[in-house]
Amino acid sequence: MKTFIVSGCAGFIGARVCELLLKEGYTVIGFDNLEPYYDIRLKQYRLEKLQRFKNFSFLMLDLTDRQNLFKELSRVKAEAIIHLAAAPGVRHSIENPGYYLSVNTFGTLNLLELAISCDIGKFVFASTSSVYAGENPPFLESSRCDRPLSPYASSKRSSELICYNFHYLHKLDISILRLFTVYGPAGRPDMGVFRFIKWAIEESPIRIFGSLEQRRDFTYIDDVARAFLMALKPLGFEIINIGNAKSHSLGELLEIISKKTGKRLKIEIEDFKKGDMNLTHANVELAKKTLGWEPQTSLEDGIEKTVLWFRENWDLIEKLNV
Secondary structure, three states, rough: OOEEEEOOOHHHHHHHHHHHHHOOOOOOOOEEEEOOOOOOHHEEEEEEHOOOOOEEEEEOOOOOOOHHHHHOOOOOOOOOOEEEEOOOOOHHHHOOOOHHHHHHHHHHHHHHHHHHHHHHHHEEEEEEEEHHHHOOOOOOOOOOOOOOOOOOOOOOHHHHHHHHHHHHOOOOOOEEEEEOOEOOOOOOOHHHHHHHHHHHHHOOOOOOEEEOOEOOOOOHHHHHHHHHHHHOOOOEEEEEEEOOOOOOEHHHHHHHHHHOOOOOOOOEOOOOOOOOOOOOOOOOHHHHHHHHOOOOOHHHHHHHHHHHHHHHOOOHHOOOOO
16 A cells, blocks of 8 residues: 655644545655644644544654654655645744745755655645735746745745756656645634634634735635645646635625624724735646646635534634634
8 A cells, every 4th residue: 555755744734635645545654843833732633633543653753854854754665755844824934034944945855855865756745826926817837936025935936946956857756736825624723714713703803914805715625635636646847726716805705704604793904914915816727637626615615614613623723822
């Protein structure tokens, strides 16, 4: 049975990708450093679900610790590395750019070198729609992407370029998925959708940085996780957008949240945060062509599923620092 290494296995997307692989019967070696960028209780919740699978093994490892990475993982005979670990957050990266380059760029380099050293033939990397700053929507993978607005976006774009170096020099087969505003059950509590739903249920004021006219391509977690499994096939080198191919305003999002929670929302508008993007919108034609992938979950259905998860897990969620 095939074995896969998944970095960031306790993260939002990483945990769901692991779960899909495990349900397919594959062996998964997941690693994470459980960094407390957001409330670690949510990471522990995801990890506990994965540890119920007999075909899952967890390693406490840090991307930047090259020596331990090689020590623990060089003995693994894996089909592929699925690289989802990262220092997240556009705004936080502005305050600590060096940390983001260390984790995201040099951490990616460590895993690429591991893949070559261990003769692992496939590498799937999670990038971001943040690289598209200054480009015309809907965003195409062929865009220049040379005007990032934050160190986070820069660290991801530089990782993409290093990935191409390893494809060119070592013939490593690499799929890069540029992700657009992922949301859903057990999501990241530092992101808007999670916060808005929690605040709505609590009947707390909902804080918006900037205008309600800002637009995002909100993409449901199950659609995203499915794309990672589909991207495991040989592709040579491809950068592929994974988005819902629709752009919704924050006002539209809040209307749906109000409807699904049954709550009347109290909205507070604050100043726009430097580094954020006003609009994201994915062109997903390449994903359809190369992966046979397309989004299946509308924003309304995705929010309904997420609100249901909130209600079922409220004992955990109400304690989280958001």
